[in-house]
Amino acid sequence: MKIKDKIILWxxxxxxxxxxxxxxxxxxxxxxxxxxxxxxxxLERFGAVLKSTPxxxxxxxxxxxxxxxxxxxxxxIYEQMPEPKFVMAVGACACSGGVFDGxxxxxxxxxxxxxxxxxxxxxxxxPEAILDGAVKLLGALExxxx
Amino acid sequence: MTIDPILLAxxxxxxxxxxxxxxxxxxxxxxxxxxxxxxxxxxxxxPWYQALxxxxxxxxxxxxxxxxxxxVMFKILPYFAIAAVVTAALLLxxxxxxxxxxxxxxxxxxxxxxxxxxxxxxxxWSSTSPYATIGSMRVLTQLFAYEVPMMLxxxxxxxxxxxxxxxxxAGFFTAxxxxxxxxxxxxxxxxxxxxxxxxxVPFDIxxxxxxxxxxxxxxxxxxxxxxxxxxxxxxxxxxxxxxxAIFLGATLGTAGILGAVIFLAKTLAIVFLLTxxxxxxxxxxxxxxxxxxxQILAPLSMAQILFDIFLKFRLG
Ligand code: SF4
Numbered sequence: 032m033k034i035k036d037k038i039i040l041w042x043x044x045x046x047x048x049x050x051x052x053x054x055x056x057x058x059x060x061x062x063x064x065x066x067x068x069x070x071x072x073x074l075e076r077f078g079a080v081l082k083s084t085p086x087x088x089x090x091x092x093x094x095x096x097x098x099x100x101x102x103x104x105x106x107x108i109y110e111q112m113p114e115p116k117f118v119m120a121v122g123a124c125a126c127s128g129g130v131f132d133g134x135x136x137x138x139x140x141x142x143x144x145x146x147x148x149x150x151x152x153x154x155x156x157x158p159e160a161i162l163d164g165a166v167k168l169l170g171a172l173e174x175x176x177x
Numbered sequence: 178m179t180i181d182p183i184l185l186a187x188x189x190x191x192x193x194x195x196x197x198x199x200x201x202x203x204x205x206x207x208x209x210x211x212x213x214x215x216x217x218x219x220x221x222x223x224p225w226y227q228a229l230x231x232x233x234x235x236x237x238x239x240x241x242x243x244x245x246x247x248x249v250m251f252k253i254l255p256y257f258a259i260a261a262v263v264t265a266a267l268l269l270x271x272x273x274x275x276x277x278x279x280x281x282x283x284x285x286x287x288x289x290x291x292x293x294x295x296x297x298x299x300x301x302w303s304s305t306s307p308y309a310t311i312g313s314m315r316v317l318t319q320l321f322a323y324e325v326p327m328m329l330x331x332x333x334x335x336x337x338x339x340x341x342x343x344x345x346x347a348g349f350f351t352a353x354x355x356x357x358x359x360x361x362x363x364x365x366x367x368x369x370x371x372x373x374x375x376x377x378v379p380f381d382i383x384x385x386x387x388x389x390x391x392x393x394x395x396x397x398x399x400x401x402x403x404x405x406x407x408x409x410x411x412x413x414x415x416x417x418x419x420x421x422a423i424f425l426g427a428t429l430g431t432a433g434i435l436g437a438v439i440f441l442a443k444t445l446a447i448v449f450l451l452t453x454x455x456x457x458x459x460x461x462x463x464x465x466x467x468x469x470x471x472q473i474l475a476p477l478s479m480a481q482i483l484f485d486i487f488l489k490f491r492l493g
Contacts, residue, residue, distance in 0.1 A: 042233035045226065075211070076221040078230060084308075084391035086241060086398040089234075113239035113398040 043089070043115070044169045046078040050088030050112070054105055055137060056095030059155035060122035064092055067158040079165065085111040090168070091145075092161075096124040096137040102144050109145045117148040117172075119164060126150045194271040194437075196263055202441075203410030204228035206417075209445065210452045217456045228410070235403035243396050247303035251396075254296045254303070255404035261292035262411040269418045270344050270427040272437035278344040283335055286343065286419060287328055293408050294320050294374065297383070300405070301393030312392030315383040315463055316376075322467040323373035323380070326474035330366040333481040334423050337489055343419075347427035357424065359488065363481040364424045366474045368447070371416045372454055373470070375409065379458035380466055413451075417444040 053061050068074050068081055082088045085108045093105065109118070120141045123129035128139030141147055149171070151164040189195055207228040215222025242248055268282045268289075294316060301313025335341055337356060338349035350357050373380040384392025391397075394405060421427060421443045428436035461469070 038233060039237040042230040042237065045224075045230035046234045070218050070220045073215070073220040073222075075215060075223050078223055078227050082391070083386040084395045086396055087391060087394075087402065089238075111241070113241050115238070 040173065044173055046089075047165065047169065048080050048082045048087055048089050049074075049092050050082055050085055050090070050108075052091055052093045052105060052108060054093055054095035054101045054125065054141060055098035055131075056122060056124055060094035060124070063155045063158055064094065064121060064161060067161045072158050072162060074162065074165070077162075077165065085109075086113065088112055089116060090165075091116065091118045092121055093118060093141050094121045094125050096128045096131040096134070096139055097141055097144055098137050100136075102138060105141070105144055117168060118145055119161075119168065120147045120150045121161060121164075122156050123152050123154040126152050129154055190263075190267060194266065199263060199266055199411045199414055200407065203407065203414050204232065206413050206444075206448050207410045210413075210448060210455070213449065213452045214456045217452075232403050232407060235406070236400050238399040240399035240401055241396075243304060243306070245305045246396060247305070250299060250303040252401065254300045255397075255401050255408065258293040258296040258408035259404055259411065261289050261296075262408055262415055265289035266411070266415050266418065268343060269415065269422055270347055271418060271440050272428065272433065278342055281341045283331060283341050283343050283346070283423075286415075287331065290374065290412065290415065290419070291320070291324065293412055296408075297376075297393045297405075300397065301383075301395075304393075304396035306396050308390040309393055309395040311389050312383045312395065315389075316393055318463055319373055319376070319380065319383060319466060322470035323370040323474075326366050326470055326478050327370035327374065329475060329478035329482060330363040330370065331419075331423055333363045333478065333485045334360055336482060337485040339489070343422050344427070347422045350424070350426035351429050354426070356488075357426065359484070360424050360481070362477050364420070366478045366481070367420050367424065368450055368454070369474055370470070371420065372451055373466070374416060375413055375451070377451065378455045379461045381460055382463045382466060385460055413448065414444065417447040417451075420447055 051061070051064055066072065074080075085091075089112075091109060091112065095101075097105065109116070118141065120126050124131055125141050128134075128137060131137050132139050138144065149164050149168045151160050153160050191197065205228070208223065208225060211227065212222040212225075242251055265286045268278065268286050270278075298313045298316045298320075301309040301316065334346055334350070337360075338346040340346060340349070376383050384394060386392075389395075394402060397405060418440070421440065425443050428439055431439060
């Protein structure tokens with residue numbers, strides 16, 4: 032790997048900016064995502080900042096089973112994010128539909144709509160799990176580019 | 178052997194205290210600000226290389242230019258912002274006298290520092306998305322609120338020193354240190370106005386992220402966004418440097434390394450005050466901000482000017 036690529040990879044690992052998207056979650060997971068940003072867990076020490084526009088974000092943190100209404104929107108938001116971009120599916124719902132699985136109004140799982148990089152199960156997920164997932168995602172990114 | 182003066186000027190413009198110094202120190206100040214506010218909020222805060230990593234990552238990301246926006250404007254505005262800020266830095270005394278100083282450079286610096294704000298407005302306006310447009314309107318509204326108190330507060334010391342030259346004002350306060358104490362109200366006004374100019378809490382109304390997404394920068398991504406962020410960081414250095422030069426006597430008559438150390442120490446102190454303001458307060462509404470600027474800051478700085486005129490008559 033050239034030195035330039037190494038520097039770029041390093042910067043990517045050190046500065047993941049998040050965008051939070053609720054795809055029909057019961058709000059349990061969203062509260063936990065907000066939890067992970069509070070002073071107690073302090074995601075900023077890993078360089079993670081919550082951004083509010085898809086244009087600034089690197090990681091789409093999506094929760095919920097993806098209602099049919101939201102499918103169009105999440106696709107559009109995903110396409111608005113600049114490359115390279117990753118998706119974190121947070122919560123049992125986002126992974127597979129969870130308690131809403133089979134419901135007429137949902138598509139059961141974010142991976143039915145957009146490619147997902149990491150699944151974080153739990154109902155709701157614990158903030159520690161979100162941190163762990165973020166660290167694992169960055170680790171996988173590092174390993175894949177070796 | 179003498180070094181070519183043109184080469185010296187180039188070094189001054191590009192390396193120290195020009196572009197490279199401003200970049201490094203601006204990124205450092207951004208980290209300092211974030212770290213201090215993290216400590217004040219009982220957090221760990223970002224590591225020391227955070228600002229650098231952010232910038233490199235943004236530089237290496239894809240740049241998306243929306244179809245609906247004004248492409249040329251959208252692309253060139255970030256460079257204008259940076260150019261204006263770096264030019265302003267050349268007129269400030271940083272480690273010794275400024276590269277070029279002349280009567281009236283105070284006015285030039287003030288207007289050069291207005292250019293980034295105008296580019297922010299144009300950036301939001303030319304991206305044509307609703308959030309960016311609202312953000313840019315707020316940028317302008319805010320500009321009208323803080324710009325006048327800022328100018329008024331800087332005029333007071335200029336009247337007292339009897340000159341429009343930044344280096345001479347600094348020299349005057351170095352020679353008459355007790356007069357610095359008489360400028361405390363104007364110093365306070367200038368700090369608050371700088372906070373508004375840098376769009377930091379409590380005046381971060383233009384890019385209030387839980388109301389209007391990313392404000393004027395909503396549509397910006399990758400390299401262009403990186404340059405805008407860099408311009409804001411550099412503006413912090415130049416703004417702190419300007420306040421330092423006008424109110425605190427710049428290098429206090431020293432030059433060389435000692436002068437640079439004094440500059441760094443005093444700008445860090447100013448940024449610490451700005452961070453304190455940021456942590457202590459929550460965001461206000463735009464009408465509250467305008468009222469605060471016009472009902473408190475502007476009269477305060479006018480009273481200061483009046484006081485300075487009387488003081489000047491006493492001095493003869
Ligand atoms: S996983 Fe559980 S807590 Fe999270 S959105 Fe689904 S039902 Fe709610």
